[in-house]
Amino acid sequence: xxxxxxxxxxxxxxLHLDRTIRLRVMNDLASDLQSRxxxxxxxxxxxxxxGDARTLxxxxxxxxxxxxxKASPWRWAFLALAIFLxxxxxxxxxxxxxxxxxxxxxxxxxxxxxIFVSVQYTALDLLYTVSWxxxxxxxxxxxxxxxxxxxxxxxxxxxxxxxxxxxxxAWFLCSVWQMSGSILVLLPLWVGAFVRSGIWLSGxxxxxxxxAWRR
Amino acid sequence: MSDQTVPDTxxxxxxxxxxxxxxxxxxxxxxHPSHGYELIQRLRKQSGGLLDLKxxxxxxxxYRLEDDGCITSAxxxxxxxxxxxxxxxxxxxxxQGQQMLIRQMETWRAFATCxxxxxxxxxx
Numbered sequence: 001x002x003x004x005x006x007x008x009x010x011x012x013x014x015l016h017l018d019r020t021i022r023l024r025v026m027n028d029l030a031s032d033l034q035s036r037x038x039x040x041x042x043x044x045x046x047x048x049x050x051g052d053a054r055t056l057x058x059x060x061x062x063x064x065x066x067x068x069x070k071a072s073p074w075r076w077a078f079l080a081l082a083i084f085l086x087x088x089x090x091x092x093x094x095x096x097x098x099x100x101x102x103x104x105x106x107x108x109x110x111x112x113x114x115i116f117v118s119v120q121y122t123a124l125d126l127l128y129t130v131s132w133x134x135x136x137x138x139x140x141x142x143x144x145x146x147x148x149x150x151x152x153x154x155x156x157x158x159x160x161x162x163x164x165x166x167x168x169x170a171w172f173l174c175s176v177w178q179m180s181g182s183i184l185v186l187l188p189l190w191v192g193a194f195v196r197s198g199i200w201l202s203g204x205x206x207x208x209x210x211x212a213w214r215r
Numbered sequence: 216m217s218d219q220t221v222p223d224t225x226x227x228x229x230x231x232x233x234x235x236x237x238x239x240x241x242x243x244x245x246x247h248p249s250h251g252y253e254l255i256q257r258l259r260k261q262s263g264g265l266l267d268l269k270x271x272x273x274x275x276x277x278y279r280l281e282d283d284g285c286i287t288s289a290x291x292x293x294x295x296x297x298x299x300x301x302x303x304x305x306x307x308x309x310x311q312g313q314q315m316l317i318r319q320m321e322t323w324r325a326f327a328t329c330x331x332x333x334x335x336x337x338x339x
Contacts, residue, residue, distance in 0.1 A: 025274055028251050031290075031304040032270055035252035038301075050269060059271035 003043050004033060007053050013151050014057035021067040025060055075143035082136035089129060128171035128197075131164040135202045138164070142209055154213050161205035164198070172197040232266060237276055238319040239266070241308060244286060245316055250293065250303040251277065277306060285312030 008030060015022050036046055050056045061068070138160030146153040175193040179186055194200070243249065243257050251273055258266045280286045287309055290302040308316070 021278070024278060028274055028277070028304055029270060031250055031302075032252040032255075034301050035250060035303060039252075050271075056271065059269070060274070063271050063275050 004037065004046075007043060007046070008033060010053035011057045011060075014054055014061075016061055016069045016147075017064050017067045018069050021064055022069070025064070069147065071145075071147055072143040075140045078136045078139035078143065082133040082140065085133040085136065089133070124167075124171055124174060127167045131167040131171075131202070132198055134160050135164040135198060135205055138202075138205050138209075142205060142212065146209075146212070151213060154209055157205055157209045158213070161202050161209060164202040165206060168197045168199045168202055172199060235323065236266075236268070236272075237280065238316065238323060240273075240276055241280065241285060241312055241316040241319065244306055244308045245313060248291075248305050248307040250305050254306075280312065281306070283311075283315075284309060285315050 008026070011029065012022070012026055015025065017025065033046065041049075051059070138157040141153070141160070142157040146157055172193055175197070176190055179189055179193075239258065240254060243254055243261075249257065251270060255268050255270070255273060258268055277286070277288075281288060285308065286306045288304050288306050291305045292300045293303045293305065
């Protein structure tokens with residue numbers, strides 16, 4: 001029974017049809033495969049008649065050619081924004097190199113602790129900045145290449161989204177930790193830090209990826 | 216018989232099947248409601264194996280008919296006696312589908328009679 005379930009899941013994975021048709025096909029297929037099993041057929045019999053899961057999915061994709069699930073055009077917006085941010089980062093990085101020496105001197109004048117704090121903050125800040133284009137690249141994969149082919153392709157947005165979320169969460173907590181004042185003053189600052197952190201974007205990416213994985 | 220004859224014949228038979236399958240599915244469903252696999256079996260049995268359909272060919276016909284309002288589908292328990300019955304997606308003909316079937320059968324009869332007339336003549 002588990003093998004049949006796996007067969008059905010694999011068919012669904014390779015179906016590149018829009019959501020409505022895919023749901024109809026999967027409902028009918030589940031009903032008809034159950035009928036075949038009840039009629040005494042085994043998975044080997046089903047595969048001999050319909051072909052393996054990939055072949056069956058290819059046949060269905062051909063038969064429903066008018067209902068092909070096209071990759072989302074939004075993927076290009078994600079990719080374009082990621083490239084733009086990376087270019088900005090590269091330009092900023094080159095500018096920062098010239099300023100780095102002066103930061104070191106100032107830090108050194110304040111003492112070793114100041115250098116340590118300054119370096120640690122810069123590293124997290126850099127990671128946080130990089131996490132934005134990383135999340136956007138993950139979004140591009142989710143809406144484009146990961147929609148087709150084996151499910152393992154979803155590992156790309158899953159890993160990118162996971163790493164980004166961890167970095168952004170750390171950055172957000174650091175930002176909140178450094179703030180002081182009454183709750184009324186802090187609340188809008190926390191909200192602002194949350195929006196700037198990008199947690200919402202990487203969270204969305206992870207949520208959509210997990211949903212696609214479980215489908 | 217040339218090598219080209221067999222694929223040509225197969226293609227001709229396939230085109231004929233494609234043309235009549237919608238009517239045949241409606242005809243079978245007008246006899247009694249069925250789920251997809253049952254339709255495949257009934258088509259195979261009543262045609263003596265000539266109409267050996269696969270699910271991938273049947274579903275587009277069913278969805279087209281359903282979208283046109285000729286049939287409806289519902290999940291039903293087809294084995295009431297069974298202890299843990301699994302529901303099946305059962306298709307039923309609507310009154311609109313019955314009307315469509317009558318019209319299609321009239322067209323088919325006129326078409327078949329016409330083609331028969333041609334076939335009666337001596338082939339060159």
